[in-house]
Amino acid sequence: MHNMKQFDHQHNIYSDGSLVADFFAKKHAPLQFAGEVETKTVQTQLFLRHLNYTVTHSAFYREWYRKEGIDIAGITDLDDIRKLPLTRKQDLSDTGQLLCVDPREIVDVCLTSATSGATPTIIPLTSSDLSRLAYNEEIALAMSGVDETDTLLVCAALDRCFMAGIAYFLGGVKLKAQMVRSGAGSASQHWEMIKFTHATAIVGVPSLIHKIGQYALDNQEDPAHSTIKKLIAIGEPTKDENLTLLPIARELERMWNANIYSTYASSEIATTFCECEARCGGHLRPELNVVEILDHDGAPVPDGEKGEVVVTPLGVTGMPLIRFKTGDISYLIPEKCSCGRTTKRLAPIVGRKKQMLKYKGTTVFPNAILSVLEGDARFYNGYIEVMKNDDQTDRIILYAALTRDDDQGDWMRDRLRANVRVVPEIRIITRETADKKVFQFNKKRKRMTFFDLR
Numbered sequence: 001m002h003n004m005k006q007f008d009h010q011h012n013i014y015s016d017g018s019l020v021a022d023f024f025a026k027k028h029a030p031l032q033f034a035g036e037v038e039t040k041t042v043q044t045q046l047f048l049r050h051l052n053y054t055v056t057h058s059a060f061y062r063e064w065y066r067k068e069g070i071d072i073a074g075i076t077d078l079d080d081i082r083k084l085p086l087t088r089k090q091d092l093s094d095t096g097q098l099l100c101v102d103p104r105e106i107v108d109v110c111l112t113s114a115t116s117g118a119t120p121t122i123i124p125l126t127s128s129d130l131s132r133l134a135y136n137e138e139i140a141l142a143m144s145g146v147d148e149t150d151t152l153l154v155c156a157a158l159d160r161c162f163m164a165g166i167a168y169f170l171g172g173v174k175l176k177a178q179m180v181r182s183g184a185g186s187a188s189q190h191w192e193m194i195k196f197t198h199a200t201a202i203v204g205v206p207s208l209i210h211k212i213g214q215y216a217l218d219n220q221e222d223p224a225h226s227t228i229k230k231l232i233a234i235g236e237p238t239k240d241e242n243l244t245l246l247p248i249a250r251e252l253e254r255m256w257n258a259n260i261y262s263t264y265a266s267s268e269i270a271t272t273f274c275e276c277e278a279r280c281g282g283h284l285r286p287e288l289n290v291v292e293i294l295d296h297d298g299a300p301v302p303d304g305e306k307g308e309v310v311v312t313p314l315g316v317t318g319m320p321l322i323r324f325k326t327g328d329i330s331y332l333i334p335e336k337c338s339c340g341r342t343t344k345r346l347a348p349i350v351g352r353k354k355q356m357l358k359y360k361g362t363t364v365f366p367n368a369i370l371s372v373l374e375g376d377a378r379f380y381n382g383y384i385e386v387m388k389n390d391d392q393t394d395r396i397i398l399y400a401a402l403t404r405d406d407d408q409g410d411w412m413r414d415r416l417r418a419n420v421r422v423v424p425e426i427r428i429i430t431r432e433t434a435d436k437k438v439f440q441f442n443k444k445r446k447r448m449t450f451f452d453l454r
């Protein structure tokens with residue numbers, strides 16, 4: 001059923017169109033500094049090759065497009081991408097139909113992390129996909145100023161089929177940095193490892209990086225005087241939609257006396273949008289993706305306007321996707337960056353599309369409500385519950401645990417009104433109750449602060 005791939009040395013491409021291999025092999029410079037025309041020409045070529053490869057090899061897309069009456073011969077330009085339907089997360093359940101290679105060509109199986117009890121998705125990778133992943137992370141790390149003189153502490157699981165840990169490891173190796181696979185260890189293990197290896201940068205979830213620093217402080221040591229100079233934050237946002245550091249990120253920079261770099265990535269899109277040293281949004285990667293920002297009806301929104309991030313990850317050979325709906329809301333920053341890169345930047349993710357709350361004509365995301373409070377020492381921990389009122393509007397309840405027992409939390413109303421123009425119902429709970437609820441699914445990784453009962 002599948003033709004063997006052949007490398008066309010004359011044209012420097014694979015015969016099946018498995019494309020970005022020449023970028024992985026550095027036969028092209030990444031498009032970060034290229035002009036608009038060159039970027040568009042190369043990206044169009046890569047996109048058309050990706051589309052052709054996917055429709056030729058994926059039973060899922062071939063059948064879907066046939067049913068929809070889509071002939072890809074009519075897709076000749078990047079803008080024609082809008083003629084293709086959007087791929088949703090739930091479309092990825094049948095890996096067999098999506099797989100584009102002989103199963104023997106799969107060398108690694110990744111699983112998406114299943115938050116809130118959802119079934120994880122299988123992402124099978126070929127060796128070419130692993131090379132793509134390494135290339136992706138090599139460029140991303142280099143963008144945030146990591147080089148071969150750095151020692152990188154990777155505090156993300158390299159096992160349990162997670163993609164992030166292996167991606168950072170492969171990318172760092174490619175960059176010739178020294179890699180410390182600290183993995184899913186405890187705060188004390190990570191701290192000892194930093195001292196032992198003189199690590200200069202940490203890759204990890206912000207709340208974990210905070211725990212490591214706190215462990216040091218609790219043991220009369222100061223993370224600000226450690227060898228760590230860079231914090232590469234994965235998995236959780238570190239900035240609000242105006243690119244202002246969230247309280248936890250500010251606290252981390254102070255605690256470690258280090259710069260924090262925000263990243264955005266997901267297993268399905270197998271790409272990292274990482275901040276450069278100017279630290280104002282994640283640069284797009286035109287040789288690895290086509291990124292679109294779409295409104296509720298699937299139409300593109302102008303740069304600067306918020307919408308759903310839709311990504312076509314180019315060059316994937318195992319389970320390639322076309323126009324994948326990430327469910328994340330953000331916007332594009334078109335202005336040229338001070339670093340000299342010509343690519344647009346992706347602003348911080350403001351929230352998940354399905355978590356969007358409607359409050360008296362205002363839309364707001366639960367994490368925006370919580371981040372207003374998290375910067376205040378009086379706030380200990382909390383979560384948000386939302387349900388439908390009888391009139392179908394959203395009823396938002398904030399469960400807040402406060403640092404002092406005698407605090408009734410009246411100050412929170414003014415804070416919320418001023419910052420997000422939303423004042424939910426507020427219920428004060430004990431610190432123990434809050435911790436129990438927020439960490440119930442996952443003791444080490446992400447906190448669970450939003451419960452949708454709509």
Ligand SMILES: [Zn+2]
Nearest residue numbers: 276278337339
């Ligand atoms: Zn930049």
